Amino acid sequence: MQVLVRDNNVDQALRALKKKLQREGVFREMKARQAYEKPSERRVREKAQAVARHRKAARKKMQREGLLPCAKKHAGAAR
Structure with a gap:
């Protein structure tokens, strides 16, 4: 994944990166992997x-x- 930084505007690039990560579902996957989920809980x-x-x-x-x-x-x- 790549985000361009224009005019040394790191804040704008960071916002764009967060938006891309959100769209890809990275945050949701990180939250799911924080703790073990039993197979029965996963099925439910x-x-x-x-x-x-x-x-x-x-x-x-x-x-x-x-x-x-x-x-x-x-x-x-x-x-």
Whole structure:
């Protein structure tokens, strides 16, 4: 992974690096590897994540079809 530092602006380069690492999921993986996770706990977590993904996909599909109202936008997002 590479980040260019322009005009000796290290702060901006650091922000760009953090954003890239966040997008790649490095922080999430580091947190997961901090402690040992039993195989049974791993199966439970992965099953819960799969259920959440399925529910989210179903909710998005229903919103596209007009069966559910669209998700509300956060007021802080519009800058």
